[in-house]
Amino acid sequence: MAIVKMKRLRVVAMAARREELLRQLQRLGCVEIREPESAGEDWAGLLERESSRLAETRAALADVNTALSAVKKYADVREGLFPQRQAVTQTEFFSGEAASKARDASARVAELVQTAAQLQAEEGRLLAKQAALQPWKDLDLPLEQTGTAHTAFLLGVCPAAADLGALRQALGETASELLEISGDKQQRYCLLICHRADEEAALDVLRTRGFSVTAFQGLTGTPAENLRRLEGELAENRRRQEETTAALGKSGADWDTLRLYADRLRTDTALEEGNGNLLTDGTILFFEGWAPADRLAAVGNVLDQLDCAWEAKDPKADEYPDVPVRLRNNWFSRPLNMVTDMYALPVYGSLDPNPLMAPFFILFYGIMMADMGYGLLMLAMGLFLWKKKARGTMDYMGGLLVLCGISTFIVGALTGGFFGDFLSQLAKLIDPESTFALPYLFTPLTDTMAILVGSLVLGFLQILTGMVISFVKKARDGHIADGIWDEGTWWVIFLGGGLAVLGIGNVAGYPVVLILGIVMLVVGSGRNARGFGKVTSVFGAVYNGVTGYFSDIMSYSRLMALMLSGSIIASVFNQLGAVTGNVIAFVIISALGNALNFALNLLGCYVHDLRLQCLEFFNRFYESGGRPFRPLAYQTNYVDIKEEN
Secondary structure (H helix, E strand, O other): OEEOOEEEEEEEEEHHHHHHHHHHHHHHOOEEEEOOOOOOHHHHHHOEEOOOOHHHHHHHHHHHHHHHHHHHHHOOOOOOOOOOOEEEEHHHHOOHHHHHHHHHHHHHHHHHHHHHHHHHHHHHHHHHHHHHHHHHOOOOOOOOOOEOOOEEEEEEEEEOOOOHHHHHHHOOOOOEEEEEEEEOOOEEEEEEEEEHHHHHHHHHHHHOOOOEEEOOOOOOOOHHHHHHHHHHHHHHHHHHHHHHHHHHHHHHHHHHHHHHHHHHHHHHHHHHHHHOOOEEOOOEEEEEEEEEHHHHHHHHHHHHHOOOEEEEEOOOHHHHHHOEEOEEOOOOOHHHHHHHHHHOEEOOOOOOOHHHHHHHHHHHHHHHHOOHHHHHHHHHHHHHHHHOOOOOHHHHHHHHHHHHHHHHHHHHHHHOOEOOEHHHHHHHHHOOOOOOOOOOOOOOOOOHHHHHHHHHHHHHHHHHHHHHHHHHHHHHOOOHHHHHHHHHHHHHHHHHHHHHHHOOOEEOOEEHHHHHHHHHHHHHHOOOOOOOHHHHHHHHHHHHHHHHHHHHHHHOOHHHHHHHHHHHHHHHHHHHHHHOOOHHHHHHHHHHHHHHHHHHHHHHHHHHHHHHHHHHHHHHHOOEEEEEOOOEOOOOOOEEEEOOO
């Protein structure tokens, strides 16, 4: 339950064994390769960055992912929410034959996808031509016919609101005739026949009234003939699309092969990224990196087998910001990685907050949710994720749902809540004389003030815990005086305030412990200031301390507020269902209302709990800014690589 200790690696190896070295380190999955930072000018003059096929590998991975998307779409592959991973050996994973088969399948699918895209684009163009010709289907005039030696034929459109009679009257001084072929709600489709000598004059008259000329370049024959030809082309296009879609549907047989190859390329991409951090002169190569101290023996064994020269050292304090961070926790605190990852990792050399935060986070969530029914639902969801062997964030979420579900059930048992007052309302519907109710120690509706006080007390305890952690850290780092003045002063003030309220420890009527705390605050706040700054520092310390601790403690009132709101909303929906007087209607309305309440509180309690930890608790001691440990390792989304016998 701590931050894993890291060792800085420096490795010199033969360049000829680069591939073998990287593969072995990738198999171990515990070495992060970094670009050398400590190489001096002599090194820089001798070594160059190792060439990498990273761009090529990424492009191949993108092609395979595109093929997988196409297969999933056209072959109707159903993975489910938690797809099962295929177990393969390392030999199968790195098989050249499997890779060749997958490349052929990927190329074949890519060609089919390209063909489908071209056919769809062609269909769009054909449909556009068909739509453009449809209004002219009654025109019994070849489209390539533009007139005779003395007469011009012009196709055009004008607004539907245009008065053709007025247009013909306006053309009266020209040797021309305007014929309407068809019309719709937007436009009128017309044929203008005019003497060539009057063509420009006629067009000038019509353009001022919204007329525009339409031309069908490259088309011959009448519109009706072209429409029949387009119908045939569309039928052929759709037939070819069906064939292409059917061929893509059959590519579902390549699904597993493509997925295996995608993981192979993803793993090769990670290897090439590591390869890009190597320096070489063509004969030797050099790199730096990080490895967990407890895996150093295994790493050293691989390096020795490959005749590498290497050293491993503990990082210095000034290197801590650059040291990668890996958290190691037990089953209880490990799900809280979800919270830490969302906020920020701790800097190397500081404290892992998960074991310190876990009891408070889980307890506070249970207090806010506080319902046995909701707790059972959360427990069932968590066990479902565990059974499905969820990974990453979903794995953390499953563990968190189990732990918070247990605390929710326990607090719900103390408050007598099971989907609000569902059971008592149901009992009354069945027997109006029933007085059945679940036993409880306290309820949010009748003991609101007691719950509020309890919430503030729990908040005060968490803040004190954070102060103790901060004090211990300062003492460990040799700054015990700062711990006494910064945390110890407020402990004395808190103790003195409590004794003063209880009337204990007064001397001659004066609360001496409280006075001692105030004196410590005055002295401690100005210990690093000079001159008039000592005065202003005192006022600043008093104001910031009092308002800060008061506001932080009051933030924990949200524990009571969410418990109360969740209980009331559940009871309201139960009462709405009970008003119907029908058991079935009651169950339906209550189920819908509780489902909504559960969904809102599931997220709302998490967000408020997260806020309490990150702002009120972490603010006391947490040093954020760590970067995650990203070792060279197998990168798989679809398969699990098992060790060979």
